[in-house]
Amino acid sequence: MPERTSYEPGTPSWVDLATPDLDAAKRFYASLFGWEAQAAGTEEETGGYAFFLLDGKRVAGVSPIMTEGFPPVWSTYISTDDADAVAERAKASGASLLAEPMDIMDTGRMTFLMHPVGGAIGAWQPGSHTGAERVNDPGCFTWCELHTHDVDGAKAFGAVVFGWTFDDQPFGEMIYTLVKVGETGVAGIVPFTADVPDEVPANWMTYFAVEDCDASVAKLEELGGSVLMRPMDVPTVGRFAIVADPFGAQFGVIRNA
Numbered sequence: 406m407p408e409r410t411s412y413e414p415g416t417p418s419w420v421d422l423a424t425p426d427l428d429a430a431k432r433f434y435a436s437l438f439g440w441e442a443q444a445a446g447t448e449e450e451t452g453g454y455a456f457f458l459l460d461g462k463r464v465a466g467v468s469p470i471m472t473e474g475f476p477p478v479w480s481t482y483i484s485t486d487d488a489d490a491v492a493e494r495a496k497a498s499g500a501s502l503l504a505e506p507m508d509i510m511d512t513g514r515m516t517f518l519m520h521p522v523g524g525a526i527g528a529w530q531p532g533s534h535t536g537a538e539r540v541n542d543p544g545c546f547t548w549c550e551l552h553t554h555d556v557d558g559a560k561a562f563g564a565v566v567f568g569w570t571f572d573d574q575p576f577g578e579m580i581y582t583l584v585k586v587g588e589t590g591v592a593g594i595v596p597f598t599a600d601v602p603d604e605v606p607a608n609w610m611t612y613f614a615v616e617d618c619d620a621s622v623a624k625l626e627e628l629g630g631s632v633l634m635r636p637m638d639v640p641t642v643g644r645f646a647i648v649a650d651p652f653g654a655q656f657g658v659i660r661n662a
Contacts, residue, residue, distance in 0.1 A: 407542045408462070411535055412484035415567045415586040418536030419482040419529055420546050420611045421466030423475060424652055427453055430467055433650055436628055437621070438544040438613065442467065450510060462538040464545050472503075477654040479611040481549045481592075482515065482527035483567055484536060491528040492516045494566045509534075522555040523562040524607040547614040547659060550593040553607035556582055559594055610647070612657035618644040621658045625650075 412418040424430040431442040440457040445466070457465040470477070485491050488506045495518045496502065503525065504517035512534035517527040529536065541547045553559045563569040563584065572583040572590070582594035597605065615621040618636045625648050626632060633655065634647035645659035 408539050413586050414485050415569055416484050416591045417481050417549050418484035420479055422479050422654055423468055423470045424477050425470050427469050433628055437625055459544045464537050464539055477652040479654055479656050480527055481609045482529040485528045485530050488514045488516045488528050488530040498562050498565050520562050522553050522558040522607050524551050524609050526609055541614055543614050543616045545614055548612040550595050550610045552595050554597050556594055556596050610657055612659050614661055615658045618646055618658055618660040622646050
């Protein structure tokens with residue numbers, strides 16, 4: 406379903422980038438994915454937040470880093486019909502709120518939370534903005550994964566806060582956990598390998614679909630990005646790589662099978 410007008414609660418519906426150089430980030434992603442930036446409102450209203458458009462459809466967002474010391478990062482937002490209730494369940498489950506529930510003009514209501522094993526993730530209660538208007542096509546958000554030291558703890562958190570269910574699947578030498586809303590897989594959970602230090606926090610990885618993984622990685626390097634994991638094939642999944650933009654914000658690119 407490439408074009409979307411709504412999302413079931415519990416489904417990732419939006420991704421956005423916090424970056425130290427808004428103009429440079431807009432140029433980088435325009436060259437990499439063909440995105441066009443559109444202001445979400447006046448500077449006073451939005452603090453510089455903008456939408457990335459692909460063929461006129463909203464596919465992602467971008468903003469300057471609002472909090473001192475906050476790293477460049479792609480963030481995922483989960484659709485909800487009650488952001489305040491998500492915030493309360495999250496706090497009761499051991500999360501801290503990086504952003505208390507707030508209205509964003511008429512576009513919706515959001516909260517952003519941090520959990521020790523569930524990572525940093527947002528919740529979006531849609532108003533006029535329901536989320537990404539196009540997904541899974543080349544240049545669009547297609548998947549997200551939580552990487553964590555404690556898969557069982559992350560499952561317990563996600564079940565309570567977002568109503569997720571889970572399907573553990575053998576994947577080589579590890580178990581890949583499919584996050585489900587009803588019968589639909591909406592995200593994944595990946596255990597950190599044993600060599601990842603304990604102090605590395607749980608984190609969410611955003612993946613964008615591309616027509617050609619190798620060509621996209623080569624283009625990214627030309628534009629000043631870096632490659633963290635070279636393209637590799639995964640049976641039934643596709644060919645993917647893990648990369649970072651020139652400021653260090655990490656994401657994945659994947660040619661879906």
